[in-house]
Amino acid sequence: MERIVLVGKPNCGKSLLFNQLTGLRQKVANFPGVTVELKTGQFNQFEVVDFPGTYSLHSLSKDEEIAVEKLNLAVDDHETKLVVCVLDAARLERSLVFALQVQALARRNNKAVVFVLNMIDEVERYGLQIDADALQAELGAPVYALSAKTLQGVSEFKNALPELVAQTTVPDALTIQLGEQTKFIERARQLNAAYGIRSDVVLKNQNRIDRFLLNNVLGGVAFLGIMFFLFQSIFTWAQPLMDGTEAAIGWIASTVTGWLGAGMAADFLNDAIFGGVGAFLVFVPQIMVLTLIIGILEDSGYLARAALICHKPLSLFGLSGRSFIPYLSGHACAIPAIMAARTIESPRKRLITMLTIPLMSCSARLPVYALLVAVLIPSDATFLGVFDLQGAAFFGLYFFGIVMALVVSTLMNLFTRKRHELNDMPFILELPSYRLPHWKPLLQRVLNSGVQFIKRAAPVIFIVSLCLWTLGYFPQGAGLEHSLLGKIGHFIEPIFEPLGLDWRYGVAIMMSFLAREVFVGALGTMFGMSGAEENIAGLAAQIQADGLSLGAGIGLLLFYVVALQCVATVAMLRAETGKSRIAWGLYVGYGVLAYCIAALAAHII
Numbered sequence: 001m002e003r004i005v006l007v008g009k010p011n012c013g014k015s016l017l018f019n020q021l022t023g024l025r026q027k028v029a030n031f032p033g034v035t036v037e038l039k040t041g042q043f044n045q046f047e048v049v050d051f052p053g054t055y056s057l058h059s060l061s062k063d064e065e066i067a068v069e070k071l072n073l074a075v076d077d078h079e080t081k082l083v084v085c086v087l088d089a090a091r092l093e094r095s096l097v098f099a100l101q102v103q104a105l106a107r108r109n110n111k112a113v114v115f116v117l118n119m120i121d122e123v124e125r126y127g128l129q130i131d132a133d134a135l136q137a138e139l140g141a142p143v144y145a146l147s148a149k150t151l152q153g154v155s156e157f158k159n160a161l162p163e164l165v166a167q168t169t170v171p172d173a174l175t176i177q178l179g180e181q182t183k184f185i186e187r188a189r190q191l192n193a194a195y196g197i198r199s200d201v202v203l204k205n206q207n208r209i210d211r212f213l214l215n216n217v218l219g220g221v222a223f224l225g226i227m228f229f230l231f232q233s234i235f236t237w238a239q240p241l242m243d244g245t246e247a248a249i250g251w252i253a254s255t256v257t258g259w260l261g262a263g264m265a266a267d268f269l270n271d272a273i274f275g276g277v278g279a280f281l282v283f284v285p286q287i288m289v290l291t292l293i294i295g296i297l298e299d300s301g302y303l304a305r306a307a308l309i310c311h312k313p314l315s316l317f318g319l320s321g322r323s324f325i326p327y328l329s330g331h332a333c334a335i336p337a338i339m340a341a342r343t344i345e346s347p348r349k350r351l352i353t354m355l356t357i358p359l360m361s362c363s364a365r366l367p368v369y370a371l372l373v374a375v376l377i378p379s380d381a382t383f384l385g386v387f388d389l390q391g392a393a394f395f396g397l398y399f400f401g402i403v404m405a406l407v408v409s410t411l412m413n414l415f416t417r418k419r420h421e422l423n424d425m426p427f428i429l430e431l432p433s434y435r436l437p438h439w440k441p442l443l444q445r446v447l448n449s450g451v452q453f454i455k456r457a458a459p460v461i462f463i464v465s466l467c468l469w470t471l472g473y474f475p476q477g478a479g480l481e482h483s484l485l486g487k488i489g490h491f492i493e494p495i496f497e498p499l500g501l502d503w504r505y506g507v508a509i510m511m512s513f514l515a516r517e518v519f520v521g522a523l524g525t526m527f528g529m530s531g532a533e534e535n536i537a538g539l540a541a542q543i544q545a546d547g548l549s550l551g552a553g554i555g556l557l558l559f560y561v562v563a564l565q566c567v568a569t570v571a572m573l574r575a576e577t578g579k580s581r582i583a584w585g586l587y588v589g590y591g592v593l594a595y596c597i598a599a600l601a602a603h604i605i
């Protein structure tokens with residue numbers, strides 16, 4: 001298939017343009033280094049490839065080096081017919097250095113080049129214009145001014161693509177040879193002076209906000225405020241939506257079981273399906289709120305600033321400012337977060353970041369936290385008279401995960417050899433412009449996070465609930481305690497005794513080593529069989545009445561903060577580190593650490 005490749009400096013809008021061409025939903029966000037792997041899609045009869053952003057063909061960092069190597073191969077390949085150099089129209093000089101190098105590379109391989117002057121809407125917002133025709137004449141290759149965001153000029157570009165691909169002769173305006181690094185920089189400067197917008201126009205607005213957000217004191221306070229707001233809102237904003245979902249599930253449960261009357265089928269539906277699977281569906285809104293807030297932060301351009309603010313403090317723990325974004329996105333899901341760690345400039349810091357990301361409280365822990373917090377803390381309790389105590393407990397759990405990650409990072413930093421340090425890149429981060437969120441893709445992403453959460457966990461929870469219910473139901477009439485499940489549970493009970501937990505929690509914990517979301521479903525099924533209602537409040541009340549002690553409850557919560565109960569994360573760690581030993585070692589290591597912390601909490605409190 002004839003191929004079109006999209007290249008350009010980081011954060012110039014390649015992926016958004018790629019999405020507009022192919023209809024795919026590749027991740028787009030407002031900080032450099034979002035795309036870390038080549039992504040392929042289709043536009044008409046052409047294959048389109050989205051590249052990770054790079055500043056230069058002679059790159060300094062390892063991940064850019066790999067991307068450049070792949071670009072060399074792609075440009076050399078005879079299937080590649082067109083190289084699209086995406087430029088950030090508002091930051092022309094920086095975009096042009098790399099784009100001119102690519103033009104030279106393409107010319108050497110006799111490949112056609114087209115320049116896309118993206119983000120033209122931002123230039124126009126300043127009331128300015130860029131003379132694309134004159135720039136085209138200077139560059140000796142077609143220039144299309146467009147906005148991948150507002151879609152201005154995108155359909156003209158799409159219409160022109162088949163013709164651009166079909167070009168056979170490559171115009172020759174560039175006289176600089178590959179390798180003449182300083183000449184590319186000089187030429188980019190000249191072109192920017194003649195055609196670009198003045199950088200002080202762009203920087204004026206940005207600086208005004210940055211003077212506050214990057215200020216040593218105020219910036220730190222703002223950072224903590226924003227993070228506190230993020231974690232609190234997961235708890236408070238989602239509540240009405242969660243109540244709505246819960247009511248809807250409750251209504252469906254009572255209607256369906258009403259039709260069935262009493263009997264085994266109704267028991268099964270009530271306890272295994274609505275008690276087990278239904279219990280975890282309630283958390284979908286919370287996961288969507290979390291994705292929305294992280295998405296707004298990603299689109300705003302603040303995250304790069306946060307990385308800058310965090311660089312110094314994180315260095316104390318053997319991490320980099322660039323560890324901040326993977327850590328933050330680890331609160332939604334560890335898997336993309338581990339991928340995002342690829343942009344970290346030092347191999348050692350990258351490894352430490354990857355190995356500690358699983359300690360961030362990902363969204364799969366939310367159901368466990370919400371259930372146990374509801375069990376342990378009355379809903380009307382307050383903290384210091386103002387904060388909702390349940391919300392503060394949530395914040396405390398997230399905070400505990402972060403503290404654990406920093407402790408483990410420090411230990412890893414102390415006990416690993418520092419032989420890579422000399423080859424490390426310095427910490428350099430381009431600050432993107434502040435932007436308003438791009439709402440349509442953001443809302444699609446939010447919806448998708450809910451759908452993915454259900455798709456990933458529902459089948460496992462369904463199967464576990466089904467097995468637990470069957471084992472717990474028979475011999476019929478014997479009651480849960482004397483059922484087959486009870487027998488197995490009592491057998492494993494001694495393991496969980498030091499945690500102050502009985503066999504039912506033991507079974508739920510064991511099952512959650514498949515996926516941690518299973519915990520709430522498994523408890524829902526077991527307590528449902530002993531008469532709990534099919535909703536979280538009912539389940540929480542039943543657990544409370546059953547007598548879960550404060551120490552054991554807190555221990556259980558801390559257990560879930562630390563334990564790495566996610567096989568998909570292990571697979572990702574194995575892929576990224578290239579070592580099964582490290583990945584499975586971490587799975588076992590965090591499991592043992594979690595157990596010890598829980599036992600300690602149960603003992604002390």
Ligand SMILES: Nc1nc2c(ncn2[C@@H]2O[C@H](COP(=O)(O)OP(=O)(O)OP(=O)(O)O)[C@@H](O)[C@H]2O)c(=O)[nH]1
Pocket residue numbers: 008009010011012013014015016017027028029030031032033034035036051052053054118119120121122146147148149150299435438
């Ligand atoms: N205003 C405006 N914003 C845009 C445009 N194109 C992209 N953006 C925004 O620019 C940011 C970066 O877009 P991406 O598509 O992720 O950039 P990229 O070049 O793929 O970045 P890397 O993957 O990091 O190399 C996002 O916040 C986009 O919403 C545009 O034409 N106009």
Ligand SMILES: [Mg+2]
Pocket residue numbers: 014015016027028034035051052053
């Ligand atoms: Mg990208």
